[in-house]
Amino acid sequence: MISPILIPILGISCGILAIFGGVFFKPWLAMQQRKMEIEATMVAEKAAQYAAQTERLEQRVQVLERIITDRGVALAEEIDQLRDAPLN
Secondary structure, eight states: OOOTTHHHHHHHHHHHHHHHIIIIIHHHHHHHHHHHHHHHHHHHHHHHHHHHHHHHHHHHHHHHHHHHHHSHHHHHHHHHHHHHSOOO
16 A cells, blocks of 8 residues: 555655756766767768868879879989989
8 A cells, every 4th residue: 555645755756856957967968969969060070071172182093093004214313313313
């Protein structure tokens, strides 16, 4: 059997819990959601930076490949001449 004093205690406890949830828990959830949004934005920006850097590196590799394939023999001769040149 439920004690008659237990019913008002449970009622008051539920009210306090609801107030506590509205005052503290709801703003905490909103803050956590905002943090996640900010982190997602930062991750997206980093990904864009990495993509741009990768594209620049790919362009540089293409230039180097073009130099090597277009002027392979002449380039080797130029490197040898620079290696043999006296230092000032």
